[in-house]
Amino acid sequence: MNSPTHRAFPASRLRRNRVDDFTRRLVREHRLSVDNLIFPVFVLEGEGQREAVPSMPGVERLSIDLLVEQAAELVELGIPAVALFPVVAPEDRSLSASAAWDSQGLIARTIRALKQAHPELGVITDVALDPYTSHGQDGIIDNDGYVLNDVTVEALVNQALCHADAGADMVAPSDMMDGRIGAIRQALEENGHINTRIMAYSAKYASSYYGPFRDALGTSSTLGKSSKETYQMDPGNSDEALHEVAMDLAEGADMVMVKPGMPYLDIVYRVKHELKVPTFVYQVSGEYAMHMAAAENGWLDGDKVMMESLLAMRRAGADGILTYFAVRAARILQQRG
Numbered sequence: 001m002n003s004p005t006h007r008a009f010p011a012s013r014l015r016r017n018r019v020d021d022f023t024r025r026l027v028r029e030h031r032l033s034v035d036n037l038i039f040p041v042f043v044l045e046g047e048g049q050r051e052a053v054p055s056m057p058g059v060e061r062l063s064i065d066l067l068v069e070q071a072a073e074l075v076e077l078g079i080p081a082v083a084l085f086p087v088v089a090p091e092d093r094s095l096s097a098s099a100a101w102d103s104q105g106l107i108a109r110t111i112r113a114l115k116q117a118h119p120e121l122g123v124i125t126d127v128a129l130d131p132y133t134s135h136g137q138d139g140i141i142d143n144d145g146y147v148l149n150d151v152t153v154e155a156l157v158n159q160a161l162c163h164a165d166a167g168a169d170m171v172a173p174s175d176m177m178d179g180r181i182g183a184i185r186q187a188l189e190e191n192g193h194i195n196t197r198i199m200a201y202s203a204k205y206a207s208s209y210y211g212p213f214r215d216a217l218g219t220s221s222t223l224g225k226s227s228k229e230t231y232q233m234d235p236g237n238s239d240e241a242l243h244e245v246a247m248d249l250a251e252g253a254d255m256v257m258v259k260p261g262m263p264y265l266d267i268v269y270r271v272k273h274e275l276k277v278p279t280f281v282y283q284v285s286g287e288y289a290m291h292m293a294a295a296e297n298g299w300l301d302g303d304k305v306m307m308e309s310l311l312a313m314r315r316a317g318a319d320g321i322l323t324y325f326a327v328r329a330a331r332i333l334q335q336r337g
């Protein structure tokens, strides 16, 4: 095929294919579908509980009963899956994070309630200790506050098995400990959970875009000024992301993820095009908050920038997107038919 530069004007006028809607639709290279959307949700103890998250306008923490109600709408819209995040009461947080693998704990009960009410809705669980530690780090720390890798991995295995036993379809380790995918995969195999999928947060960066998520979980205050730079990736690195992804695949990940989204679409592109595996991206809380803040000020058209940001992730190569906009985007897609 001739390279595009050989198609000279006026034989080629690229504006011809942009002249009307039907032509633009015919030549459009990338699309967003409801099939690409995963909805992250925050779950609370209690009944009939609904709490707004001030730094994430439109996002609510819900108790299990209200989440099950909302799940009916997700199914109706055709959203494939939810990703669960627990709001853990301060008294249930500890240095050992042992509430993370309580078979009667909040997440185990949420999984069972959702799978019973809506078996067709995929349930993805977060495997990480940060909601459960008294200090908000994603692992068990030594006396200097350093997050211990191998001890933490043992805890993550307990947590992943707890979720799989409760019926989770997919576990998503988001902590960035080395070797956790292999350890979790082996434990799942040994315990008969051969079809439990692992979506690995493989290239998760030590980003400042996670702030509103920590507000939602109530870990902002416990974490304070301490960072996660000893385990999450350095924003300056790109090759290292491919190394992380390759290791997680070798250890048994079924799908991989890059996080955050919009500032890291070069990473999404490289992962998808170099490794050619199911690749996901997380449009994180800070991205959501920026869009909402600008829209609420009338500085941007909220619906339009939302759809554009999600399409950009598809164009970069993401097969799916975890986004707090999932319901709003799905409604727009449904209207378009």
Ligand SMILES: NCC(=O)CCC(=O)O
Binding pocket: 126, 128, 174, 209, 210, 211, 212, 213, 214, 283, 284, 285, 286
């Ligand atoms: N493990 C999940 C997250 O850290 C989410 C971050 C965000 O939405 O900002």
Ligand SMILES: [Mg+2]
Binding pocket: 176, 177, 178, 179, 202, 244, 247, 248
């Ligand atoms: Mg890794």
